Amino acid sequence: MKSEDSLKTWQAKAVKLLAGLAIPVGILILWQVLSDMGRVNESIFANPFRIVESFETMIAKGTYFKHITASLIRILKGFTIGSLIGFSLGSLSILFKWIGYLFDIAIGLLRPIPPISFIPFLILWLGIGEKSKVAVITIGAFWPVLLNTMHGVKSADEKLLELGRAFGKDKRTILFKLILPSAFPSIFTGLRLAIGNAWNCVVTAEMIASSVGLGFLISYGRELSRPEVLFVGIISIGLVGFLVDTLVIRLQRRVVYWIEPQK
Numbered sequence: 001m002k003s004e005d006s007l008k009t010w011q012a013k014a015v016k017l018l019a020g021l022a023i024p025v026g027i028l029i030l031w032q033v034l035s036d037m038g039r040v041n042e043s044i045f046a047n048p049f050r051i052v053e054s055f056e057t058m059i060a061k062g063t064y065f066k067h068i069t070a071s072l073i074r075i076l077k078g079f080t081i082g083s084l085i086g087f088s089l090g091s092l093s094i095l096f097k098w099i100g101y102l103f104d105i106a107i108g109l110l111r112p113i114p115p116i117s118f119i120p121f122l123i124l125w126l127g128i129g130e131k132s133k134v135a136v137i138t139i140g141a142f143w144p145v146l147l148n149t150m151h152g153v154k155s156a157d158e159k160l161l162e163l164g165r166a167f168g169k170d171k172r173t174i175l176f177k178l179i180l181p182s183a184f185p186s187i188f189t190g191l192r193l194a195i196g197n198a199w200n201c202v203v204t205a206e207m208i209a210s211s212v213g214l215g216f217l218i219s220y221g222r223e224l225s226r227p228e229v230l231f232v233g234i235i236s237i238g239l240v241g242f243l244v245d246t247l248v249i250r251l252q253r254r255v256v257y258w259i260e261p262q263k
Helices: 002-036 048-061 063-095 097-110 115-126 130-154 158-166 171-208 214-223 227-255
Strands: none
Touching: 002 048, 048 063, 048 227, 063 097, 063 130, 063 171, 063 214, 063 227, 097 130, 115 130, 115 171, 130 171, 171 214, 171 227, 214 227
16 A cells, blocks of 8 residues: 555656656757757857757866856855854844844845845955855845744744743743744745845856856856856756755755645
């Protein structure tokens, strides 16, 4: 019985995967056909075969993994720092009301400012090296985690909190045993949004001031009028972003196993 259920589960996953691949594969086939017919300007839109050849050449030379590793390291540093700060301050703003009052004004003033607008200032302050790039990623990852942590914590069931107080639990116990577990779905939503912001920030920062990374690869392809290289960078961002988002969803399913994560 279990083997039958397992087979049905795998069949459902296979059907879902094939359905998801239908549109991307169809676009690639149409793209290649139109290129072969001369209906696509290949100086702007390199055909899929040229893009694959560019992938193979860069992998053979070892440059591809150099670019993708540089971007991933920057994202890992900025995402980790921004998420930890956002989660910590979001939690503290509930425990200490005065912190929450301070954030109400700060959020209203600073949240509308795009993180990438800080890049010129960060370059002047921290230089053109890694610190300025990590700093802008940190800012980009900070806001989604902060806001979603605050939302999740504020949405905690009041009956649970009253029950905890009735049993004489201190603020720390109430936070870690009652509030945060109920806020996990919102926190994971913030983490997924933060990863997307981190990619936006790192690509922009690398296009402005960098000699390595996927953002630099896109800028390099544009400057030399090599669309196949440009598309290698764009496609790589999409693939890696998809894989990272999938990992976060799997982690969410293990941590918040009682709630199906949103897709």
